[in-house]
Amino acid sequence: MAYPDVNDQPCLDDVDIRRQLDRILAYPEFQASDRRRDLLRYIVEEALAGRPSQIKATTIAMAVFDRGPDFDQQSDPVVRLEARKLRRDLDNYYAGAGRDDPILIAVPKGGYVPVFSPMIGAQPDQDVPQETVDPGIPGQATAPEPAYGGWRSRTVFWRAALTVTVIALLVGALVWVTRPEEQGEVVALAMPSRGVTILVEDFELGSVDELATLLAQGLTHAVAAALIRFPDLRIFRASAQGSPGAGSPSIEEISRQVKFVVAGSVWREADDLFVRAELIRQADQQILWSERYAEGAKGRSLTEIEDEISSRIASVVGQQYGLAMQDHRDSLKVARSDPSVQGFACVARAQIYRRTYRTEEYQAARDCLEETVRKDPDYVRAWAMLAYLRNDATRFGHDTARTREAGFDHAREAALRALDLDPNDTDALQAMSHIEQYSGDMDRSIDYARRAVEVNPNDPAAVANLGIRYHIHGRYDLAVPLMQQAIKLSVSPPPFYFHVLAADHLIKQEWDDMLSAAQRASLDGWSFGQAMLAIAHNELSHGRAAAAALGKLAELDPVLSETPRVWLDSHQASPALLEAVVAGLKRANAAQRNGLP
Secondary structure (H helix, E strand, C coil), X not given: CEECCXXXXXXXXXXXHHHHHHHHHHCCCCCCCHHHXXXXXXXHHHHHCCXXXXXXXXXXXXXXXXXXXCCCCCCCCHHHHHHHHHHHHHHHHHHCHHHHCCEEEXXXXXCCCCEEEECCCCCCCCCCCXXXXXXXXXXXXXXXXXXXXXXXXXXXXXXXXXXXXXXXXXXXXXXXXXXXXXXXXXXXXXCCCCCEEEEECCCEECCCCHHHHHXXXXXXXXXXXXXXXXXXXXXXXXXXXXXXXXXXXXXXXXXXXXCEEEEEEEEEEXXXXXXXXXXXXXXXXXXXXXXXXXXXXXXXXHHHHHHHHHHHHHHHHHCCCCXXXXXXXXXXXXXXXXXXXXXXXXXHHHHHHHHHCCHHHHHHHXXXXXHXXXXXXCCHHHXXXXXXXXXXXXXXXXXXXXXXXXXXXXXXXXXXXXXXXXXXXXXXXXXHHHHHHHHCCHHHHHXXXXXXXXXXXXXXXXXXXXXXXXXXXXXXXXXXXXXXXXXXXXXXXXXXXXXXXXXXXXXXXXXXXXXXXXXXXXXXXXXXHHHHHHHHHHHCCCHHHHHHXXXXXXXXXXXXXXXXXXXXXXXXXXXXXXXXXXXXXXXHHHHHHCCCC
8 A cells, every 4th residue: 555645745655664663663762662662553554554544542542552442531641642752752763863764654733643754855665774873872873964955844744853842843932922011012022031941832632623623723822821921931832833033042942941841632522612731841751730621612702711721721830839830949959050040040949938938048048149130130030039038138037237118128129120120020019019018008019919910810929919918908808809819820829828818717707717727827837827826726715726826826926926916017917907816816815824725
């Protein structure tokens, strides 16, 4: 049987195709696992046998992956995931050892049927001389490097030109997206010089349906546009067409930089649209996160569905304390001596500190940032995080050399420097909201917090920051929904997100709900969480637990324990919260003095 390729090149014979398959599988550096090798042989043999219609997920699952006839590809994505890896294995092979091979075997996205195409300049009916491999350098061939010429420009061969990291040519190195500007114009966002690089792949189609097709196309753009609002990320979008723009990084450069891939699929069942999204660590293809979303298509616009799902994906992937950033921070721990990552490592160190505010971590993080901005005065992210830490120096008493007012001015200087460099840096805006709060201007504090949410409504840290500002201002009608939203958006919400909920239940005297929130709030070791826990336990007559919380509070923060009014005044607490906490601690301490159980 002979197979014409899509561009009507000379036909290929079964013998030539099997010879190419054997060549790939015999190559010692072909990266596929045994199962993926079985997968490749199975789909090639099925195609050669004239059964392309039978090459689908169910038959592959039973023949290759030992699944039963009840296999469900939606609940068990093994075939799709292994096929994705196989495509990358083939990409890597043809970009290296297979670049002189006469036949290209590819598995186009959207299905599992292989495509066989002759490589320009090679004769498929001739034996290809075996490459001489230096045993000391695995995979290094002595054959001269070929001129790629015409075959590289043909769409059907695009995979062979890419490395394993980048599976498609980039439409452009930048994503164009509308950001909140006073003029409302569309601007091209320059990629930060440092950051975690994420490739957003085209969403695959799991069903042939016009609505699903439109959603898949829109999601690729929408997810990339939402992710680029997170300042620690560098975002690229993949496409099967196009090439890097003028002045943009080359494909090879991006290959080396990509840390994570966002990929997914879209399909339709009756009136419902389904989307599965994944975050994949590029180094080892480990799936760090996977989620399925179901949205009713009836009575809703495609734009509404696209916005909802892209927002949820971006929130999980992009957030500061999410899986991608945490995984990257872990990798930085072993690379901090590398000058190219030192600045970003300092920013990451400060982010870790700000999740718990542990005193023992403060000075090292602060010193690291101060050194970073001295060496690189235009590094926005370092200035933004430094503003936070300078503010903490005054609010927590780390800096005794400056007056309170001078300390806040010192913090404000760093935040303004960051905003001069990038008016839309969400951390700089949030830092300014902190500084203005502790300086006593709650209106300006809330204004800066609002601006951060306007820049990136998918960032749970920005949403929580605004909720906390409203909480301090006494606007629980606004604070509580925002904090609930921030918790919902977060992969792992910090315990201090629950402070607002515990305080709201305290004011409303909802003791069971207060205890539940206080237990979460107290996990960060902050004194306020312990105060909430002590009050809740006392009101529920949990004498021993209340005593333990009061003891922990006294150990952590003698000021809040002994003079709570002073402590709350210094944090600009609302009158309602101040009186509720003071009265609650007074009752708890009285119960302990009276020996109540």
